[in-house]
Amino acid sequence: MMKQNNHYKLATIFVSATLILSVILLAKSGAASAFNDEDEFVTNGKRYSSYSAYLQSDEFRNSGGRCGFDSIREKFRHRYDEEKAALDCSLFQSDNLGDYFPNVIYTIPVWVHVIRADDGLTGEVSDALINSQIDVLNEDYRAGANTPGGSGNDAQIQFRLAGVSRYNNSIWFYAGEEIYAYMSSMAKDPHRYLNIYTKELGTLLGIASAPAESAGQSDDSVMINYRHFGRNSPDTAPYDQGRTTTHEVGHYLGLDHPWGIFGGCPNGDPPFCYSNGDLICDTNPEEREIYGCPYQPESCGSLDPYKNYMNYTDDSCMDQFTIEQVYRMRCSLENYRPNLYEGNTDPTPPPTPTPCTDGLTPVFRLYSEGLLVHLFTTDENEKNVLDAGPVWNFEGIAWYVYPGPRDGVVPVYRLYSDALKVHLYTTDENEKNVLNATSIWNFEVIAWYVLPGYQDGAVPVYRLYSDGLKKHLYTRDENEKNVLNATSVWVYETIAYYAYATCQ
Ligand SMILES: [Zn+2]
Numbered sequence: 001m002m003k004q005n006n007h008y009k010l011a012t013i014f015v016s017a018t019l020i021l022s023v024i025l026l027a028k029s030g031a032a033s034a035f036n037d038e039d040e041f042v043t044n045g046k047r048y049s050s051y052s053a054y055l056q057s058d059e060f061r062n063s064g065g066r067c068g069f070d071s072i073r074e075k076f077r078h079r080y081d082e083e084k085a086a087l088d089c090s091l092f093q094s095d096n097l098g099d100y101f102p103n104v105i106y107t108i109p110v111w112v113h114v115i116r117a118d119d120g121l122t123g124e125v126s127d128a129l130i131n132s133q134i135d136v137l138n139e140d141y142r143a144g145a146n147t148p149g150g151s152g153n154d155a156q157i158q159f160r161l162a163g164v165s166r167y168n169n170s171i172w173f174y175a176g177e178e179i180y181a182y183m184s185s186m187a188k189d190p191h192r193y194l195n196i197y198t199k200e201l202g203t204l205l206g207i208a209s210a211p212a213e214s215a216g217q218s219d220d221s222v223m224i225n226y227r228h229f230g231r232n233s234p235d236t237a238p239y240d241q242g243r244t245t246t247h248e249v250g251h252y253l254g255l256d257h258p259w260g261i262f263g264g265c266p267n268g269d270p271p272f273c274y275s276n277g278d279l280i281c282d283t284n285p286e287e288r289e290i291y292g293c294p295y296q297p298e299s300c301g302s303l304d305p306y307k308n309y310m311n312y313t314d315d316s317c318m319d320q321f322t323i324e325q326v327y328r329m330r331c332s333l334e335n336y337r338p339n340l341y342e343g344n345t346d347p348t349p350p351p352t353p354t355p356c357t358d359g360l361t362p363v364f365r366l367y368s369e370g371l372l373v374h375l376f377t378t379d380e381n382e383k384n385v386l387d388a389g390p391v392w393n394f395e396g397i398a399w400y401v402y403p404g405p406r407d408g409v410v411p412v413y414r415l416y417s418d419a420l421k422v423h424l425y426t427t428d429e430n431e432k433n434v435l436n437a438t439s440i441w442n443f444e445v446i447a448w449y450v451l452p453g454y455q456d457g458a459v460p461v462y463r464l465y466s467d468g469l470k471k472h473l474y475t476r477d478e479n480e481k482n483v484l485n486a487t488s489v490w491v492y493e494t495i496a497y498y499a500y501a502t503c504q
Contacts, residue, residue, distance in 0.1 A: 043203060051227075052237045060203065061291050066312045068207030069251045073261070076213050083212060089254045089331035091212040092261070094274040097327040102156035106333055106341035109162035110134065111188040114226070115199040118170040125198050127164070129230030134161045136231050136242035137249060140309060143320075145380070146362055146503075148241070151396050152309075152320030155329055157253070157341075162193060173200050180219040190220040191339045194252065196245070198226040206244045208251035211336035222248045238292075241315035250310050254332030255325055257312075258286040258305045265300035282324045283308060293317035295483040319396055356400060356503040363448070363499070365398040373422055373471060378403060378448055399461060399476045399499040402449040409449040412497065415441045422471050427452060427497050451498040463496040476501060 041051040048054040064070070073091060076083065080092055088095045112130050116123035139147035143154040165186065172182050179199065187195050201207075206224045214220040227236050228244045260266065260277035265285050267273065273281035287299035289312045297304045305311060309318050310325070321329075333341055356362075364383040366375045368391050376398060377383055386392035402409050413432040415424045417440050425447060426432055435441035451458050462481040464473045466489050474496055475481055484490035 051235055054203075055236070055239060056292070061289075061312075063203060065203045066205055066289070066291075067247065067251075067257075068204055069210075069248075069257070072207065072210055072213075072251075073256070076210070086212065087331075087335040089212075089279075089328050089335060091210055092275065092279070094279040094324075094328055094331075097274075097280075097324055097331060100327040100330040100334065102154070102326055102330060105156045105158060106330070107158050107160050108194050108333075108341050109192065110137075110159050111162050111193040111195050112164045113186050113195065113197045114164065114166045115172045115186075115197060116166065116168050117173045117200075118168050120168040123173050123198070123200060123226045124166075125226050125229050129233065130161065130164060132231035133229055133242050133245055134159050137246060140243070140246045141249075141321075146397070148316070148397070149246075149309075149319050151394050153323050153326050155321060155326040157329060157333070159194070163188065175199075179223070180221075183221060184218040187218045187221070190218060191216040191337075194222065194249070194340065195220065196222045196224060198224050198229045201225040205239055206248040208248040210251065211254050211332045215336040216339075222252050224248060238314035238316065243309060243315035243318050246309050246318070250321070250325070250329070253329035254336070255280075255310050255321075255328060257289070257310050258283045258308055259288050260285075263288050268300065268302070278310065280322065280324045280328060282322045283310075286311075293477075293479065295480050359402060359404075359406075360400040360500055360503055361403045361448070362397040362503075363399055363401055365395045366392040367395050368392050371421065372469065374473060375423065376425070376447075376474065398474070399459065399501060400503055401499050405449055408451065408455075410452045410497070411446040412448050412450055414444045414447040416444050417441050420470050424472055425474065425496065454498055457500060458498040459501045460495040461497055461499050463493045464490045465493050466490050 039050045041048045041054045043054060044059070046059065048057065054060055060066075076091055083091045088097070088099070114123070114125045137159045138144065140149040140152065141155045141157045141159070143149055143152040167186065172179060175182060179197070183195070183197070186197070201223065204225060205228050206222070208222045209220050222245065224245055227233060228239050229242070231242045233240045233242070256278040258278050260279070262276070265287055266276035268277070268281070268285040270281050273285075277283075277285050283305045284302040285300040286304045290297055290304055290306045291312050293314045293316070294306060297306050305322070306313050307317060307319050309321055311318065361378050363376050363378055364380070366377070366383065366386055367373075368375070370391060375386070375392065378401065383394055387394040401412070405411070410427050412425050412427055413429070415426070415432065415435055416422075417424070419440055424435070424441065427450065432443055436443040450461075454460070459476050461474055461476050462478070464475070464481065464484055465471070466473070468489055473484070473490065476499065481492055485492040
């Protein structure tokens with residue numbers, strides 16, 4: 001369990017930092033034309049069918065472009081010893097995190113600086129995208145019910161858009177590291193505002209300053225590649241749901257990546273885990289960055305925190321901060337950014353999302369590690385009660401369905417087997433009747449209503465069966481379906497029905 005490959009990893013970080021600088025400079029020197037009007041994306045002489053295809057390529061993943069924070073932290077490595085002994089949430093150690101239990105809401109005013117090229121068009125980020133980005137931050141940091149981050153921990157940190165500045169300045173827009181000097185002309189009091197800059201970053205998605213080193217200085221900032229700002233940022237999948245900003249703000253509030261400073265598999269037991277890895281003990285050690293959205297990946301002998309906002313997985317894969325990450329962020333605010341948050345007795349409840357249009361309702365997926373079984377329910381109260389107990393864990397919103405009958409939908413029958421202790425769902429009335437006539441299955445209720453076939457915007461819900469476990473499993477995740485079907489345990493049976501992946 002010793003820190004492994006230190007030299008290798010350090011070398012990687014330096015290479016990454018160099019690459020990050022070079023992609024910024026590359027953009028400055030005109031290679032920004034890699035983003036052309038056609039779908040095709042060209043970089044380093046290589047052609048990709050789209051920017052999105054590039055973002056999912058090994059070339060992007062090996063470039064260090066996902067996040068530039070490693071290069072920021074490395075700048076302060078020479079101060080390792082003095083830093084380590086500093087406040088409870090220094091750059092290299094955590095102490096007394098339990099003292100930072102969230103009991104009041106901290107609201108952070110945000111000033112967004114949209115830096116555009118001289119033409120005033122290149123680099124534009126609309127007000128709608130800016131507002132949607134603030135929404136995403138609030139959903140994620142408050143773990144708002146029925147939002148994509150609803151299964152996380154409520155950090156009781158929220159964000160308020162205080163203002164937007166727009167600039168037409170190609171020198172700033174294309175600047176590499178010099179941008180930090182130019183910020184002195186733009187920054188809104190960094191002691192009192194979170195300054196977020198959007199600009200050309202080449203193929204780097206985002207970068208943030210560390211509170212222990214930069215709090216309150218003119219270059220104290222979160223910088224986001226303008227293409228990746230806001231929810232549903234165009235043509236930037238799989239980093240198009242505003243989670244680049246959620247991630248970078250996490251750095252700004254004192255968090256590190258789950259693989260931490262050196263990578264490898266550091267000792268994950270307290271107290272060691274407070275001074276290695278990501279300086280947090282309730283994120284399992286992770287050997288290295290994870291991309292995409294693999295099915296329950298493991299390294300270092302435990303499940304990797306692949307859904308954590310501080311990982312490198314797809315935006316749609318992420319849904320949580322751990323409670324100790326919440327403590328560390330609040331520690332960073334209280335110690336390094338004491339004038340940044342306001343209204344700290346604000347009783348504002350977590351944001352409630354706009355109700356789904358067209359009456360759709362979420363299906364919550366819970367899992368019991370003891371029972372090795374999933375449970376699906378549209379009853380939020382049932383979900384909350386089960387999730388609070390020791391048996392069930394809420395995993396996320398599975399898909400969206402109709403709670404009642406309407407034109408073009410069919411009922412989903414729920415059956416239960418007391419002998420097998422599992423539920424079965426079917427839209428097949430005949431299957432329902434046949435099973436109900438046996439001594440094993442009992443028809444309980446119509447669970448919800450779904451589409452029997454494909455319709456615009458709908459997604460298939462796959463049904464798998466395990467003969468060994470005598471259980472069905474339902475998923476709309478094609479990757480999960482394929483991974484499970486490749487095992488000897490699960491067999492893909494059929495498309496159960498069609499539902500919606502989002503609230504519409
Ligand atoms: Zn990062």
